[in-house]
Amino acid sequence: MSTSLSSGIPDVSGELEQFMTLEQFIIDRQNQFPHSAAAFSRLLRDLSVAAKIINRNICQAGILDVLGESGTVNVQDEHQKKLDEIADRELVRALRKGGECCLIGSEEQAETISMNSNQESHGQYAVFFDPLDGSSNTDINASVGTIFSVYLLPEDWTGNEDDVLDVALQPGAEQVAAGYVAYGSSTMFVFTTGHGVNGFTLDPSIGEFLLTRPDLTIPDHGSTYSVNEADIEDFSPELRDFLTWMKRTDPETGDRIRARYIGSFVSDFHRTLLGGGLYVYPATDNYPEGKLRLMYECNPMAFLVEQAGGSASTGYKRVMDVQPTDLHQRVPLYIGSVPLVEAAERFLQGEQTLDD
Ligand code: P6P
Numbered sequence: 101m102s103t104s105l106s107s108g109i110p111d112v113s114g115e116l117e118q119f120m121t122l123e124q125f126i127i128d129r130q131n132q133f134p135h136s137a138a139a140f141s142r143l144l145r146d147l148s149v150a151a152k153i154i155n156r157n158i159c160q161a162g163i164l165d166v167l168g169e170s171g172t173v174n175v176q177d178e179h180q181k182k183l184d185e186i187a188d189r190e191l192v193r194a195l196r197k198g199g200e201c202c203l204i205g206s207e208e209q210a211e212t213i214s215m216n217s218n219q220e221s222h223g224q225y226a227v228f229f230d231p232l233d234g235s236s237n238t239d240i241n242a243s244v245g246t247i248f249s250v251y252l253l254p255e256d257w258t259g260n261e262d263d264v265l266d267v268a269l270q271p272g273a274e275q276v277a278a279g280y281v282a283y284g285s286s287t288m289f290v291f292t293t294g295h296g297v298n299g300f301t302l303d304p305s306i307g308e309f310l311l312t313r314p315d316l317t318i319p320d321h322g323s324t325y326s327v328n329e330a331d332i333e334d335f336s337p338e339l340r341d342f343l344t345w346m347k348r349t350d351p352e353t354g355d356r357i358r359a360r361y362i363g364s365f366v367s368d369f370h371r372t373l374l375g376g377g378l379y380v381y382p383a384t385d386n387y388p389e390g391k392l393r394l395m396y397e398c399n400p401m402a403f404l405v406e407q408a409g410g411s412a413s414t415g416y417k418r419v420m421d422v423q424p425t426d427l428h429q430r431v432p433l434y435i436g437s438v439p440l441v442e443a444a445e446r447f448l449q450g451e452q453t454l455d456d
């Protein structure tokens with residue numbers, strides 16, 4: 101234990117000398133924030149508070165009666181886990197209390213939730229989120245995550261339910277912020293406001309997110325790929341050829357890419373962002389449009405990966421250029437290092453084959 105005071109008093113709070121807290125970072129970067137820096141700072145704070153509460157529930161799962169299914173089915177026709185509903189409730193509660201969010205779209209809610217209608221909010225931000233992605237992993241103590249996407253709505257929007265989707269469903273390129281919380285061996289809050297990507301690790305002993313991964317960039321050549329190859333019989337011949345090509349032994353280095361699939365998008369994406377590589381959820385028989393949702397899974401991760409120097413495609417189009425038509429619409433997803441995403445697009449679009 102280091103001592104920094106002449107009196108020999110042990111210095112156990114050295115982390116505050118070494119690290120910047122999320123709040124300090126937000127204050128330092130306010131000039132980069134969209135619209136009102138103060139309002140946006142408060143919105144980020146609200147999301148980080150919800151993340152800490154969700155983290156506490158996850159870390160005490162088993163001790164608290166929060167494991168297993170809640171007995172309800174969501175709009176996706178998925179059996180909800182108790183932690184799905186807890187995470188959804190905490191995010192709605194934090195955003196409603198914070199007052200900066202005027203509209204919410206959640207994986208767990210069939211319709212959007214407007215907060216202007218009863219003056220709960222003077223805010224102008226719409227927040228779309230998957231409150232607990234990969235929740236099937238909670239009962240086996242595997243990592244899960246929260247994903248969020250933030251848009252700025254027109255100042256003159258009054259919260260009218262009739263035109264809410266016309267106003268809210270904007271292409272991902274219009275996002276003003278996006279991020280995720282990875283509840284893993286440590287809990288990380290990773291986000292972008294369009295000025296790069298920064299990662300913060302929760303120090304539960306002081307309840308602060310500390311800047312541990314500044315200016316994250318994705319390597320061009322990664323060592324892993326993520327796809328559920330149990331569905332390979334559903335994959336198009338072009339996709340199967342791409343996977344064969346990607347798994348070849350590199351003639352120059354003799355290396356081969358490794359398969360990693362946690363079954364939790366946030367965790368598989370986080371590994372891909374830090375180490376490079378590719379995550380794929382393509383069209384399958386069960387999910388002909390792909391499984392991942394555009395508004396609160398694909399778009400936020402696409403914003404992050406592009407800000408980190410990577411790429412996100414449907415296989416045919418930049419994810420963030422897709423014009424949404426439904427709150428819960430799904431798209432195929434190829435996301436990660438640029439060379440691998442571009443190679444996938446070449447195979448899928450018939451511009452490259454195994455004979456090339
Ligand atoms: P499959 C979790 O339900 C999720 O949405 C992602 O987190 C995960 O990557 C994917 O589905 C896993 O789906 O079909 O491989 O089990």
